Amino acid sequence: MTMQCERSGEYKPPKTRKKPKLEGTGSRKCNCPFRLKCFFEEKKTQEGWIAMLCGVHNHDLASNLSGHLLAGRLKGEEKQRVINMTKSLEKPRNILTDLKERNKEIVTLIKLVYNARTKWHKGQREDKTELQYLITRLEENQYVYFTRANSEETTPEDLFFAHPKSIDMLNTFPTVLAMDSTYKTNTY
Incomplete structure (x- = not known):
């Protein structure tokens, strides 16, 4: 050994189609x-x-262990704290501040907080893609939703969803309608 x-x-930079920009890194x-x-x-x-x-x-x-791979790892109770604060919709910078207030000797960086949050979110999704998980959550919460896919491919083109209370309000007040439209905000 x-x-x-x-x-x-x-x-060794990752193999990507585009040449990575290594300036300043x-x-x-x-x-x-x-x-x-x-x-x-x-x-x-x-x-x-x-x-x-x-x-x-x-x-x-190194004079200190900040950013060190092993010393900066989150311990079990710290990971659980990150998950609990993520469930409470706390921002990552506030999570890191809380961890550092609880343990003055911690040398964890914000990147590890983001990684722990991402790992937890992926665990919630299981084997589903983000869109499949979104549709599952819409069905669980009884949202009204409609999807339209490209006829040649299976890629989705449109997704419409509305909260059940919004539908009730539309039926009560049909002359007032407010809509929000997002366009090309993510990869889907």
């Missing part, structure tokens, strides 16, 4: 040569020894 510095290797990776090699004598006894292949780092050690 080989152990190496978390900053070893080179940054950084990476932790700096080809750090630090390496340890572990050898096991026998698998039954788990006895072994460690050899240092290179004991030198080519970068300064």
Whole structure:
């Protein structure tokens, strides 16, 4: 088994169709040569020894652990706190402030709060897409909805939904009608 510095290797940008803009961005990776090699004598006894292949780092050690991959992780109770505050429609910056007020030594960044929220939202959806989940929620809450898809493809073109109380108000006051229309606000 080989152990190496978390900053070893080179940054590899994700493979995308467009060429990524790397101006003004950084990476932790700096080809750090630090390496340890572990050898096991026998698998039954788990006895072994460690050899240092290179004991030198080519970068300064961090003065604090802010942004460190392991130190910045959210603990179980902190993840639960993020989920509970997300359910209460709290903003991510307020969630992070609350976490830091509860634990003065926390070095979590806002990115981890966003990641925890996203993971929870995806868990709520299960295997459904965002649109399938939206339609499921509309049906659960007895909204009136109508969808129209492209005849050649299965992609949706239009989605109309109205709250049941809005329908009751329309039936009561048919001369006053207020509508809201959104156009090209997301990928759907």
